[in-house]
Amino acid sequence: MLIRIDTTATEPIYSQIAREVRSAIARGEAPTGSRLPAARELARSLDVNMHTVLRAYAELREAGDIELRPGRGAVVLPRTRLDSDVASAVEHLLNVARRKGVRLADLHQALEEGDTR
């Protein structure tokens, strides 16, 4: 599972970590039932504060992507299937973004911003 964060980006680091975990799950690098690295371990490896990682994991739990079990750590939950209308809209959005050369990270940010508006 590859986690890459940009320490100079405006997007908060916890949100970058959550996004990276989500895309690792989507890519199949973290299958259902597998364990994410312990928060302490990931924090040390990325050279960030452990609370930042814990916040990212909390967000993933809120979203239903992972489950936090005492003693077992963060476990990946089965993925929720998207509604077919939404799935085709996503595909359309990705096609447009690819044609216009918009980076996935920027697209993510646009979606996040649109959500808070």
Next chain:
Amino acid sequence: MTTVRPTSSRSLRDAEQHARRMHLLVAGAATAAAALVYLGVLLAARDRLPDSMATHFGLSGRADDFMPTDTALWVQGAAVLGVPLLLLVVLARGQWWRGVGARPTTALVAGVGTGLTALFVAITRAHVDISDPASVSITWQTAVLALGVGAVVATAAALILPRALPRPPAQPVEPLRIAPSDSVSWFGRASSSRWMLGALAIAVVALSVLGIVSDVWWLWLVALGVVVLILGVSSFAVTIDRSGVTWRSALGVPRGHVALSEIQSAAVVEVTAGDFGGFGVRALPGRLGLITRTGPAVSVTHSRGTLVITVDEADTAASVVEGLRLRARR
């Protein structure tokens, strides 16, 4: 480390085919010859053997354990043919002819088979035309002779077998592009197949059952030791980040670390169990292998040697190492 002459993949394939044929032929021929000799002695001596045979001898050479002759002969025959065959099947699963220890391994199989046969032939011969098996004795010279037969056959086998195969070239990977402000961590795992874990679990259950029925209490300790060993060598967590490559077993030990500054290159190699002489934590001169399965593995060359790990997504692992290394060099 010795450098390997560049070989094309075609000549490598031919060399491997030749090696496989030679190893199977030598091991098979030694086993078959031993079995035939044993069968010949058996047919010749069958009608002149007593009802029961001595099967165990004390240090003095006197017989101290006996078995009905039919059973004893079956057990001996099963050992003559079964032990080398079982070894060959297990070894062939790991394509042992590809490994650095291929020649001594085949030699050992040939030597064990023929050595056992020589011993059993001597024991059977000692029973010919004898009515009381308790009077049979085996001198230490006989045991040494059997050992000698095995050693001669093993040496002969090692002499005719081809030299160790050149290592297949490592596949270079595209380095991951990492910006100076990026922080990158890769978490991977090298795990044994379900088949392997199943077989090991059966071994533990068998040992435990044996412990219960035989009342030999230390068999429990052996079973416990096997469980600890399995946990220690069947699954490894691997982390790749700015500090380098860190690995540890499911138990926590054994563990290890290669600093990024020590790493010279990373690539993908195809490994089989034979390449490292088996599964688990394999230390060879200048090479350390964490081998849990056959297939693609990440190979990290550093200033103290080479670390090979059969991680899932070995190509990603190699490209992350290369990316981190290139960024650190800039």
